[in-house]
Amino acid sequence: MAQMTMIQAITDAMRVELAKDENVLIFGEDVGHYGGVFRATEGLQKEFGEDRVFDTPLAESGIGGLAVGLGLQGFRPVAEIQFSGFMFEAMDSICGQSARMRIRSGGRFNSPIVFRSPYGVGVKAAEYHTDNLEGLLVQTPGLKVVIPSNPYDAKGLLISAIRDNDPVFFLEHMKLYRSFRQEVPEGEYTVPLGKANVVREGNDLTVIAYGAMVQTSLKAAEEIEKARGVKAEVIDLRTLSPLDTDTIVESVKKTNRAVVVQEAQQSAGIAAEVIARLNERAILHLEAPVLRIASPDISFTFPSVEDQWVPNPQRVVEGMNRVLDF
Amino acid sequence: MTRIAEKPNMHAARMEAVKPLSVLDVNGNVASEVEMPQLNNNQLREIMRKMVFTRIWDQRAISLGRQGRLGFYAPVSGQEASMIGSQSALDKEDFILPGYRDIPQIVWHGLPLYQAFLYSRGHQHGGQIPAGVNVLIPQIIIGAQIVQTVGVAMGLKKRGKNNVAITFTGDGGSSQGDFYEGLNFAGAFKLPAIFVVQNNGYAISVPRHKQTTAETIAQKSLAAGIAGVQVDGMDVLAVYKAVADARERAINGGGPTLIETLTYRFGPHSLSGDDPTRYRSQTESGEWEPKDPLIRFRKFLEKKNLWNEADENRVIEEAKDAVTDAIKKAESIEKMTIPQMIDSMYENTPPYLQEQMKQFSAWEGK
Numbered sequence: 238m239a240q241m242t243m244i245q246a247i248t249d250a251m252r253v254e255l256a257k258d259e260n261v262l263i264f265g266e267d268v269g270h271y272g273g274v275f276r277a278t279e280g281l282q283k284e285f286g287e288d289r290v291f292d293t294p295l296a297e298s299g300i301g302g303l304a305v306g307l308g309l310q311g312f313r314p315v316a317e318i319q320f321s322g323f324m325f326e327a328m329d330s331i332c333g334q335s336a337r338m339r340i341r342s343g344g345r346f347n348s349p350i351v352f353r354s355p356y357g358v359g360v361k362a363a364e365y366h367t368d369n370l371e372g373l374l375v376q377t378p379g380l381k382v383v384i385p386s387n388p389y390d391a392k393g394l395l396i397s398a399i400r401d402n403d404p405v406f407f408l409e410h411m412k413l414y415r416s417f418r419q420e421v422p423e424g425e426y427t428v429p430l431g432k433a434n435v436v437r438e439g440n441d442l443t444v445i446a447y448g449a450m451v452q453t454s455l456k457a458a459e460e461i462e463k464a465r466g467v468k469a470e471v472i473d474l475r476t477l478s479p480l481d482t483d484t485i486v487e488s489v490k491k492t493n494r495a496v497v498v499q500e501a502q503q504s505a506g507i508a509a510e511v512i513a514r515l516n517e518r519a520i521l522h523l524e525a526p527v528l529r530i531a532s533p534d535i536s537f538t539f540p541s542v543e544d545q546w547v548p549n550p551q552r553v554v555e556g557m558n559r560v561l562d563f
Numbered sequence: 564m565t566r567i568a569e570k571p572n573m574h575a576a577r578m579e580a581v582k583p584l585s586v587l588d589v590n591g592n593v594a595s596e597v598e599m600p601q602l603n604n605n606q607l608r609e610i611m612r613k614m615v616f617t618r619i620w621d622q623r624a625i626s627l628g629r630q631g632r633l634g635f636y637a638p639v640s641g642q643e644a645s646m647i648g649s650q651s652a653l654d655k656e657d658f659i660l661p662g663y664r665d666i667p668q669i670v671w672h673g674l675p676l677y678q679a680f681l682y683s684r685g686h687q688h689g690g691q692i693p694a695g696v697n698v699l700i701p702q703i704i705i706g707a708q709i710v711q712t713v714g715v716a717m718g719l720k721k722r723g724k725n726n727v728a729i730t731f732t733g734d735g736g737s738s739q740g741d742f743y744e745g746l747n748f749a750g751a752f753k754l755p756a757i758f759v760v761q762n763n764g765y766a767i768s769v770p771r772h773k774q775t776t777a778e779t780i781a782q783k784s785l786a787a788g789i790a791g792v793q794v795d796g797m798d799v800l801a802v803y804k805a806v807a808d809a810r811e812r813a814i815n816g817g818g819p820t821l822i823e824t825l826t827y828r829f830g831p832h833s834l835s836g837d838d839p840t841r842y843r844s845q846t847e848s849g850e851w852e853p854k855d856p857l858i859r860f861r862k863f864l865e866k867k868n869l870w871n872e873a874d875e876n877r878v879i880e881e882a883k884d885a886v887t888d889a890i891k892k893a894e895s896i897e898k899m900t901i902p903q904m905i906d907s908m909y910e911n912t913p914p915y916l917q918e919q920m921k922q923f924s925a926w927e928g929k
Contacts, residue, residue: 294744294747298710298740298741302712303717304714305714306660306710306713306728308714309658309715310715310717310721329707329741330711333707334711340907340908341687343907345691345692346699378908381909402910431913479909479916480915
């Protein structure tokens, strides 16, 4: 087994699927010869040719429409939106068109598309490059939304996403691209969409997170265990739509307390949805209100204040203490 | 005739008087033998049949709409030459991506009429295009179909098919960003795509001269480096010729074409409250009436002894019967339920939606 960074695992997933299914096509801005601004598609054009891996003109709505049309012809497009803030330009193709194709046509047509895009706080990128827009996407029925937190999951989830016949938006946290390596199997394997992962077991409270906040939550769990001997269970959602309610509810039935951590702005986000589902399914098991740890409700941050903006382990620990001491 | 893209430079396109491609004059005489499409008598009669049928169906649909038996409906009378001239020039395997008004093209390409009515009524089965019929459901977002056409055209090219993807929008649609992105992508990838702008003079109420100061919409092809042509959109043979030429060019690797058809809708933008007298003068409508595509083509066929009153009456009766049957069938289709719709949201319904299905089944059972 190879040690891979998350970006290498993502490239490997695309390589595996390009080799397996000739209907898989990779395209976007700079993804061809250049290999992508983060090198996510490095070497793929050389290996599979310009017919399978190609650059498009610089126009996100065009990229989105291209994906929808190719999907109608039975291809499996993997379209890169170069940075998350550029997805607004393609929002009609993503949320208005691909996500509604199956229901509008009563099942006659589908959109087997993967939209990939980097996002996330912590690398001091320009504005409109790092926005956490998963909440907008999750509000869209028909679209699946995936955010991996480590190399192993990234490869397995991306392969599942490419094989899925519904459109999937695959968001890749820029800070996780090269921050650590992990054992990643060669060849093909899948991590199922719609299944959360218990990444740390515990009995005293549940921390629910995704993306880079999984690492932040794991650090917080270690700190609070050192400080007061509390064992926190940490859940990585992995797929935000469809959300794995069962895993969350089962954990909270065991621990009776929960905090939800998201990097995105607080209001009407994933954390709010998780808390609503816990209210519906587990309210009698709760010993305290479920708290959310999130970013402030201001337009996406300027790089110079990123570190203050984003939830850190201390803020998560403080939230955990409030829930434990309720 | 002026083929804009064949001009030596883009400045010429703006300085020269643009004369649209036409085959028949207003009296139904052949104005340009050289542009006359190669069609046999049966094909010519079939084009007339489709136009008369469509005119009657449109009149009946407007009446059904006023009775509340249809939902959203955008009248087509006046645009028959543009719509049917285009569709008639296509191969069955060509793929049509329509705008909301372009129901005739997709029906003549194979969508059953009752499904078009169901679509109008907001029933999901209306959009369940039968297998083997290469059309998409009508697009409501202005311009979205244009970028999607690029993908379908690329798919056809990659599959090695000798077919084209064709899309339709109005003059208003040519103002959308997606219009430019679509044309540019299709040009950059040299795709077998045909973009038809049916310039009926108005984007609901906003006149063409407020849409753009470009002299023609066809010349917008110049910026994308693709072929462009302006056509008399009330002349069905001219539209046929333009689309047939574009199709020929596309499947021979010559890339995409932008076609602007100069046409007119005799009725309102839609039946949803639009009042054209608020933005169009009686004089203007009066000027367009003699250009009615049915009159001109009828004169042409009559001179060749290919059409007479009996033919016309037979098609009128055929259309009335077909519309009656189609609306009856549409009205007999079972109503949709929320659980049915939830079932087609994803290929495999995720657990949280299965729960919602159960919930709605219980409510709908009450």
